[in-house]
Structure formats: C-alpha cells, structure tokens
Amino acid sequence: MNCFESFRVKPGSRIKLDKIDPGFTDCYSDREKAMPVIQRLDEKIRSLQYLMYAEGKRALLICLQGRDAAGKDGTINHVLGAMNPQGCTVTSFKQPSQEELAHDFLWRCHKVVPARGHIAIFNRSHYEDVLIQRVHDMVPESIWSKRYGHINHFEKLLSDHQTLILKFFLHIDADEQLKRFKQRIDDPTKQWKISENDYTEAAYWDSYTRAFEDALSKCSTPYAPWFVIPANHKWFRNLAVAAIVTEAMESLNMRFPKPKVDIKAIIKKYHALDAQDIKEGLIKAPQKNQ
Secondary structure (H helix, E strand, O other): OHHHHHHHHOOOOOOHHHOOOOOOOOOOOOOHHHHHHHHHHHHHHHHHHHHHHHHHHOOOEEEEOOOOOOHHHHHHHHHHOOOOOHHHEEEOOOOOOOOHOOOOHHHHHHHHOOOOOOEEEEEOHHHHHHHHHHOOOOHHHHHHHHHHHHHHHHHHHHHHOOOOEEEEEOOOHHHHHHHHHHHHOOOOOOHHHHHHHHHHHHHHHHHHHHHHHHHHOOOOOOOOOEEEEOOOOHHHHHHHHHHHHHHHHHOOOOOOOOOOHHHHHHHHHHHHOOHHHHHHOOOOOOOOOO
C-alpha cells in the first residue's frame, strides 16, 4: 500500500477518528514480517538525510501529536535512530514559560524550526494551542478559533522557505492507552513517565477527539499534510511513518552539490603525497605571507 496517500488527510476533507481503525496493519500479520521493510526504509532515510545535509537547500520539519501514551517518544527514537544526530534536533513543547507567554503563540516554535540542510522533530507542537488550550478553556473560542488560520499561514511561510513539513497524528484507542498506562505502572524502568495528568486527562477523551478532528481537518494542506497513523501496534506505526518520510524526501529530487575545489588538482596533490614523508614530518606547510 502507499502509506502517504492512504493515511494522508485530504485537504478540505472532514476527518472522523472513530472511522479509522487504530489497529490496522495492512498486509503485515506481525512485527517479524514487517522488520525487513522497516530496516530497508531506515537505510533509505539515513541516505536521504545525508543528501539533504550535503545539498543544504531544503529542511524537514516533523510534527508529532497524539494522546498520552500514543508513542511520540518511541517514534522519535525510531526516526532519529535512522539518522545522524548531527543534522537533527528534537524539541518538546510542554507548558509555556513566562517568556513564551509574553509572545505570540507561534514564537516558541518559530525560533526552533530547522535550518536548510537540517531536520527538526517537534514532540507536540504549535497545535497544542488548539488542543489543550481549547479543551481546558485556557483561552476563549474567539482566540483559539483564529489560530487555525495563523497556523496555516505559518506553515506556508516555512514551506516557501523550502521546509518540507510532515505532521503525524498517532492514533490509538482507549483500550490501548490503558494497556500502556498499566505497562508503565508495572515496569520500574517506565514509571518515571507516569503523570497525574495521564489519568485526569482521560475524562476529556471526547473533547480531545473533537479538538484533534478540527485541527486535522482545518490544517491539512498540500504544503503541510496531516497523516493519521494507526498506532496500536508500535511496529506498524514505525513502518508507516518511515514509509511516508522516505517517500516525501525522495520526492524532493535532491542532488549532491558540485565540489567547490578543482578535483583534478586535488587528485594530483593526493598522488604526490608520500605517507612516510607525512609521518616523518617532511611535508612542509605553505608559508604564510609576511
């Protein structure tokens, strides 16, 4: 299947999350059958990231959203695991600081978008301002309702600046969320992730559903598409995200830049070198102009 088209929220469409199966795994019956595909995709992503870094003309911004325990951290580990961290950044957007609150809601995101040649991953993102702030009435509807338009304009600006934007909603159901909460309780190595909010937020499941649906429907554009990823199975989540990232990066038709030096002259210098002379310090550096 083509994950890019299958999971993309079509611009102008109205998404209904309860119509999308979070346990979908396409033709893969288990993790073992999917792993060879995931490994091949990881290798492609690694090569494409190197090419993007070398070319230095485009950037990639990946936004991850989802309910608590949807697997944002796991997705980051998977995506970053296939990349050279030298060209990547990850930013987690938690409760805004006083400095951030003193600026417009996009300020804290805009200052950490990727430079050309780089990849940035947002763990949560500017969409928090039409999700948690909406659900908990932190700002009136007259304010948050205008933010969809501001977000679309912001993302169009980034796109015009040669930033490829891919936004993933990791879709799990309530049963899977409770299962993952229990795993955190039972596993001492995961208990540090437990938050009181994990359980108080569960009461707002339907409110978050409506908020997510509005964000996905209003802000999936040709230049910054949303993808709803079935995420009950972590391995399929990884496969789908990797497939979409790979296809999107390949579509850029990136090219390695031409060398900035005379390669023929460099080859002559290379063949003139003698390893023993180098070891014995017989190669002299060019004299600086006095």
